[in-house]
Structure formats: structure tokens, C-alpha cells
Amino acid sequence: MAKEEKFRERTAKTAEDSAVTNYESEAIPYSTKSSTPPGRLTLKEYNESLSRKRAAEHKGYIAQFEDWLLSDKWPELDACYILAGLIPKSMEADEEKLIRVVDGDRPTSSDISEYHRIKGIWLSSNHEKSNPEKFVDSGSMDLSGSVRPEYAYIWGTERGIKSPWLDSAITAGKFIVEDKALAAISAQGEIHHQYFVGLQLMIALEESRETIFDWAFLLFRSLQEKKFISSFSKLGLEDLSDAVACARYHVLSNSIGGVSVEYMEESNKKAWVRFRYPRWIYSGAALCGIPIEVSRGYLKGWYAHNGVSLGNPNLGFVCVSEDMTGQFGLCGYFKEYDHKLSSNQLLRFSPNERVPEFSSASQPKLSDEVWGKRRLVEAKRNYSVSYFENSLLALIEVAGIDTARKYGERVGRLIGAQYYQSLAKQIGAVEGGPKESAEFLATMMTGLSIECSIHADDHKVAVIRHSIPKFLQNSGHQHSDVLLQSWIEIWRGTIISCQIIMETDCEVLSEKNELRWTIRVK
Template sequence: MTALILGLVTRRGEETARDYVFRHFRRQHLEKFLPGLQKLGLADEKDAPACALYHYHSNALGGVKTGYLRESDAKAWVRYPPPRWIWRGTAIAAVPHSVSAAMLHGWHGHNGVSLGNPRLGFVCTGMTVDGKPGLEGYYFDHGRPIAEEERVRFAYDEEMPRVDWAAQPKLETASWPEERQLRTFRSYAVEYLRTMLPTLQEQLGGEDARQELGRVARLVGLQFHEETAREMDLPTDLERGDRDSARAFARWLSAVLAAQGEEVETVEADGAVTVRQAGWRAVRELALPDPLAAFDAWNELWLGAAAAHDRFLAVQTTRSLGDRGWEIAWRIAGR
């Protein structure tokens, strides 16, 4: 997602990137916020603390470092310290203020609307993209109905008070087994893909969305294959284009797809290794304007990784979406 947003900034302009981020987080808000309050047991809290606690707990479930502070029933802080997870590494240097702020307008500023509380707004006291030591701010019940432009306000002359990290609220998830925590992290990450695909297609149209996402997906595959392959003790930078190289990439691809929660199998025949995937779990029950174009864009991630693994391999992808759902296969062979 970071690469997609940077690509939109550089290729289609700051306004398009800002619009995408706004649409993405507004869609997530409308789908997740009110049900999430119920699941987290926050429905009976006062609105300002409930909102801040929602962000604190939901991000913690995804492995994101977050702080919380309740000043009163009407004022509660949330803080995302650096490094900001969404702007990986040095990518943060290319993120404009308006693009980062679009997340707040898309989600935080709409909380009062969703709760039926026209008095509730969010005051941002700093964003990391502007050189501040984290993204932070507070939900505040103004005691009067506020205008739409007041739902998100910037006040960089204010600062979140000190937080006692040892005394932060805890969910029972802290005692979950590691495997369950990792599955939760995965679900958190996959939700960004599930929001990304329909949002981009609705904003740009099927073909333009395929081109933009496909481009950045391929680049991410090229850039991150080596790191992930080493973590799996698999070879990289091969230039053989032979059966052993095809087997090694098939092991990598199968492992990543299985980690994503997909059902996969690998078979060898006719001088090639084929990885088959039954269904596409990541987009189950998701209404995509152009599902085949969405898959073709996402598939560039795996084609980029294959090129980084061994540029003399050929990967032929077949995919169909019928009454039995998705049927996908990658035939990997030398060329």
C-alpha cells in the first residue's frame, strides 16, 4: 500500500493520492468501526474515550505500536509513535502532508457522524510526515454541534501529555499463543488488500487500476523477494533457468501463499513445476468491479518475485472465476 500511494503521488499527482487515501480509510471506517466497538467491548464507553481506545486496541491487534491517554469523558488521546508502520523506512520522506491527513479525514473525522454525535471531532497535534515525533491527537466532545470542516482540526501548538507505557490498557490478546497472534496480524494486513482493490478500481477504473497496482506490485516483488527468501533459507539470485531453480521458486511461492491463508498444491510434469491455488481467500465475499483485472494486478507481485529469483525462468499464469470460485495456477519452467 505504501508503494501504491507513492506511485500515485509521483505518477498521478498529490490530489489523486490524497483522494485514494481518503476513500480507502472511509471505506474501512464504514465497514469496521461500529462492529469493532462492539467486538472490543467499547460500546458503553463515553464517545471520546471509546474512539481513542478503538484505535489503540485495533492497531495493537495488528502489531502497530500505539499509545492512549484519557483526560476526561470528553477528551481522550491516541498516539502512533515512530516509526510509522504505513510509511515503511525512508518512504515517509515522499509522503505529502495532505496525503497523510487524508487518513484522518477519512476515518477519525467521521467517528462522530457514525456514532450520531455531532459534537465529536478529532484534533491532530502532530504527524510524523511533518517531522513531529509521531502522529497524535485527541478526540474531543465540543459540547456543541460542529461544522464538517471542524471534524478534523490541526493544532501543532498542543502536545500529548506523558504516557505511562507500563500502565497502558491491555486486551486478553496479550496472552494469546504466538500462532494466534500471527494470524491476527495477517488478517489485519490482508484487510488493506481487501480495501485497496475495490477502492482503486472504483476511483480509477479497471484498466488504470490494473496498470497502477500491477506496476507497484511487480516492484515490491522484485525488491522484497531476496529478504523473504533468506528468511525461508531458500536461494535467490539464480541464473540457471533449470528444474531445480523452478522447484526453489515454487517452494517460495507456495510458502507465501500458504502463509496468506490460501490452499495450495505443487505438482511436477512436462519439465515444469506448477503451483495451484484453489480459491482466493484474501478476497472472499468481496465485490470487485473487475475481479480478473484485480487478480492480474496482484499477480505482478509474484511475477516480480520470480524475476528476482531467476530472470531465466518463465512463469505462465492461468486464472478463471466461475461457479466453483477462483482456479489459479502458475507454471514455472526455464526459458
């Protein structure tokens, strides 16, 4: 391994020295002379380079990289190279030449600098080399071990190291990564999403159409006031016209939550959005059980208020299709008129208008550099959690605290029970008694960045403690205990769904902002 590192480090230095010469010669990329100056390609090498680039454009990486993807272990040094986008030209142990994963070319000085940066972070990290899920061989000195490829990838993503060549391989099914932390984050997003859908159905079943509208209006108006203007800078909307900025906001912000929305721009004063099925907000067959007042409430609460928030009295929204009417999904456009709109003109319905043709080339997209895989999974979870929190706060205001508590806790228990099997499969949990249930909860809590302590002395009782999630500590609402108890019922529901009949007590330790669960066989 010491010999291998010496060869590779010498190659890195050679590549770094030649990078400047190579890029000084870009005007004439190859030489036809029999004696080729350093840093210049022969015509044959140049043609080979073009061929590699064409192949890589399709996959996102060169063909030689697939040999490394098939390997069940990477030497630590090679793991650092791969995370920096470099690989040896072949898998021979003494191979000296390094090439770029994305195009097969020689590394640039910035490539080499990135490698040194990643290697420094790797050396300063605690890798738990005795853990067989991370290391095949711990090695006797620095960079002398062999690491699981999936661990190297996860380690990199957790530290913000972008590896689009590995992301492309994952998408193509060439590189399998089972990230339990990401699975738990995703599972938390799913259970809070389904809670929101269940709460909509409960309100639709128990309350009047007027109450349903008022609840949806208040929910989406509160979200609009909290998120709309504050997100403009993050989404790069500040320098756009108001109509275009609004339409792009709803495309980009919803895509963060995993919602598919199409964008069509007619002019800088008129821009369309169309939500595609399946609808996130009315997941599955729930679409058939939720009344149109929910849709009308959020259009009035959010879309009609965008112009007011922007200080533009001429901006309104025109809805041409709705989800519950059997048309083609929610669709409409933001338009800036030549005159001030009255309050009842901010939202209009015009079902017979023709929708412009969609072009994928004009679709706004989130930056891959800013929105990596982990950040998107976390953002999708936060999107769902936000609806859990704000839907209950709006229900308290509209229906009263006692009704909100009754619906909130009932929905929590039912949704937890209904989705336990799905969650357990997603995070790789094993069904069993109190100990296994405590381990399920502990794994799920990692999806909210919460660490747990478990005490299980026998097979009949288990105790688990963890901090209360921050979003339940910081709601700033005088009735925040309704949110906490409704959330607790989700996890009670998962446990009553198990084959072994168990009972669960949850004590709120307010002075420590902790919860203590006691799970026992009934």
C-alpha cells in the same frame, strides 16, 4: 514408559484429592505443629513456596522448568503435563510428585482436569509419528513415544491451548520454536504490507495532490465504515464514553496490526492518541516520499467521521502533530464538546498544544487469553491484506479501472521482485529453478491457509495449482479482476528475481476458483 505413566497418573489422582483440602486451609497457609495435616504446608515448605513464587514472577515460570526447556525431547506424557502447566518435581523417570510450572505449588483440581483434557486431545490427534521433525521415538503404544518440544508447543497453539510459561520462555530466548506455518503467515502479512506502501509511492509519483487526497480519503472512509462500529464489542469498548472509546479503538486495533500507538486520557470527554515511529503505514524511507495529503485524507476520512458513526454530533478530532511536518509523529485527541460541530469542525489542527505525559499503566492492552501468539500473527496478516484489497478498490473509484490496473500490476511485480530474498529467508526456501520456485509458492500459500499441488517432472518445468484466496473471491466488486491480476503479479515478481531466468504463466480456472502456474526455464 508404562511404569512412568502409572506413577504420574497416581500422582495426578493424589493431587486432585488433596487440592480441595489444600484450598480449604488457605486462611492459615502453613502449620507450625510437628504433625502437619494433609493439604497443609510446614513453615519451611511455606517459605520455600514464597521463594519459588518470587523467582517465577520475574520469568513467568520456576527455575526447574529450564531443565525441561534444555531437553531435545519430551516423553509424550510429559508433553501433555507441560502443556497443562505441570512438571514432575525432578526429571527422574520414577518421580511421582507433580508441581505447577508457574509457581512450583501442588496442582489444583482444575490443573488436573486441564491435563486430562489435553491428554484426550493428544490421543485423538494424528501426529505423524514417523516424521523426525515431530517425533524422536514413535513408541510401541499410546503415550510411549518421545516428541520434539517445539512440535508439542506448535501442536498446542494450533488447538487453542494457552501455554504462557512457554511463551515467556520463547520471549526470553530459552525456548526456540521454528514454526514454518507461522513464518508463512507472517511473510504474507509483510508482502501485502509492502505492496500497500509501494502503491502509495506509485500514486504519489504519478498523480496530482488532489487525487492523492481523494484516494486516501475514500480508502480510509471505506475502512472506517466496515470496521469501526463492528469492532467495538470485540475490543470491549461498548460501555465507554465516545471520546475514550474512539481513542482506545485506535490504540487496540492498530496494535493488532503491529502498529505502536500510545494512549493518554484527560477525562471521559477528552482522550489522546500518539503514533510512535517507525510508522507502519510509511514503512522505512517511504516516509520521505509520501505527501501530507495521504495523512490529511485518512484523518478526514476516518477520524473526523467517528462522531458521525457513533451518532454524536459533538465529537471531533484535533490534530496537534503530523508525520510529514517534522514534529513528533501523528498525535491528537478526540473531544466531546458541549455543542454540535459543523462539518468543517469535525477535524481541526492545533499544533501548539501540549501533550499529556504518557503512563504505561493506563495503556489499553489486548487480552493475552483472547489474543494468543498465533491469532495475533494471523490478525496482522489480515490487517495488511485488508489494505491491499481496499487500497486498490479505492484507486479504481478515484483514478479509473485502467489506471488502477496499470499501477496495481506494476507495483505487484516490483514489490515481489524486491522482497523475494527476504521472503525466502523468512520461510526457509531454497533458491533454484522451476521446482524450487513452485515449492516457494506452495510454502507462501500455506500462509493464506491454501494447499497446493506441484508437478515437476524435470528441472526445466514445474506446474503448481491452488485455490484463489478467499479475499480475492469475495471482494464483491465488479472490477475484482484488477485485484486478482495485481496479486498474481506479486508472485511473478518473486520468480523474475531468481538467479535462473524463468518465465511464468498463470491461468485463472474460473469455474474451479483455482490458479494454475506453469514455471519454466527461459
